[in-house]
Amino acid sequence: MPTSRDEKPALEIEITEVELPNRRPKPPDEDKLGFGIFFSDHMLHMDYQKGEGWHRVRIEPYGSLSLDPASLALHYGQQIFDGLKAFRSGEGAVRLFRPREYLERMNRSSARLCMPGVDVESTLEALRALVRIDSDWVPKKRGASLYIRPVILATEAALGVKVSDEYSFFVLTGPVGPYYAEGFNPTKILVTDRYVRAVRGGIGEVKTPGNYAASLMAAEEAYEQGYTQVLWLDACSRSYVEEVGTSNIFFYLNGVLVTPPLKGSILPGVTRRTVIELAGNWDIPVEERPISIEEVIESIGKGTLGEIFASGTAAVISPVGQIGYQGTDYTVNQGAVGELAQRLFDEITGIQYGERPDPHGWMVPVAD
Ligand SMILES: Cc1ncc(COP(=O)(O)O)c(C=O)c1O
Known part of the structure; x- marks a missing residue:
């Protein structure tokens, strides 16, 4: 054993x-x-x-x-x-x-x-x-x-x-059941530049209770203002996006799926990896690169940011409908569920519930 x-x-x-x-x-x-x-x-x-x-x-x-x-x-x-x-x-x-x-x-x-x-x-x-x-x-x-x-x-x-x-x-x-009371409906998230979750070299990339304790105050303040989750920025410059609540984050930008790189302060999500692998299978280009909140806000304004969604075990895929940053709420994809978020959700849950083929061998039966 x-x-x-x-x-x-x-x-x-x-x-x-x-x-x-x-x-x-x-x-x-x-x-x-x-x-x-x-x-x-x-x-x-x-x-x-x-x-x-x-x-x-x-x-x-x-x-x-x-x-x-x-x-x-x-x-x-x-x-x-x-x-x-x-x-x-x-x-x-x-x-x-x-x-x-x-x-x-x-x-x-x-x-x-x-x-x-x-x-x-x-x-x-x-x-x-x-x-x-x-x-x-x-x-x-x-x-x-x-x-x-x-x-x-x-x-x-x-x-x-x-x-x-x-x-x-x-x-x-x-x-x-589903993690969010909203179910698969888009969430409203608040970017915090007041609090930070983790710093490179610390313990942000592992699952230890201190990271979650550190996140509570920002989350409470976000709920009080009507948001579902907190979008964390990097602890040093407070300008690059890290992750959202207990999920990783993806931006579908000009036909490229962008997600922050694993550099020590972000949890390497199993769902994140699943999304990257599926996007690769579907010939959707994926970039693991730093993405600043300025770039996110600018691309919402220019109309080049098609979708934002979070990935995690609890909610699988969670589309983001609105982002609050420095007092302004920005609407993403008219507040609707994006096509890619829906496709990923359907594929991952289809595999999980045995409705779709599992070519990667992701599912392990509990009985022999
Ligand atoms: C801080 C944090 N980030 C990201 C994730 C998503 O990881 P996973 O997809 O493995 O659930 C989680 C959940 O475990 C988390 O707690």
Whole structure:
């Protein structure tokens, strides 16, 4: 089973199933799942100890964690997470979307925070076992899915800033609906030049809670002003676009799909990569290059910016209808869903729900 870089593999998953009468109530309506509100019956756990590696791989009933209040993660933020999804196809098969890539990203996050990585293949086996056990939690409704949240946190009890010698890995799952209340309707986003999310050389390119804590104040202020998300600019010059909320961003400019390059402050999204690969297959030119907010605003004015959309696991593709910048709202594509955003959304979700061919082998079934 999952091992760190250097230690011997554990081989078994201990399984403690929840007794039928103690099962958690299922969501009453798959049209009203929201995001991150419901949690399935079971969790995956494993423990890490320096010198021993990952061990005690187990699936247990969903429940509270027992943590020493001096656990390093609680004090100094040595903690990472990721987020992927399982989908039910029309025939009922349950499949994960690009799971290895999410686990590889989780390992990069771990490495940046001096935490042990997991063995991708055996961790994937354990994830598949978890989703199989809770497969009746995978929604049947098109548009809904099972969100999977792996977390690693530093559990050594010590009040000095140091690299922990002990970690806990756990995975929660739960049924989710579309991320935005607006569904696939275009969103209204606010460019902030007051706050920054991450700086190159920092931790912006990995999934660690501090990045999200740092984003809350800007997001709250944006909601208060009627916007859905914040569009972040680079932390140094505050002129180049980085990403939007918990998504990457794309501009369809003069027939070229432009997205900011991965230079250390942006999360390398799995959906971003999916969009780039699909655009390549469709002979749409893609440029990963710096794009300034001035260029964006100017091209909206000139009519050369056809579409803006965000990409992410939660919402897949999220068209942007309006951008607020320095007190003015700029409308993109007459506030309508763009053709390319629609085509990408249809293709990605078509593959995820097993309605379209999957030539890239992105979907991994949970059953053998
Ligand atoms: C900050 C941030 N950027 C971008 C993304 C999109 O990444 P992905 O497509 O892998 O979900 C996410 C979501 O994970 C995110 O949290």
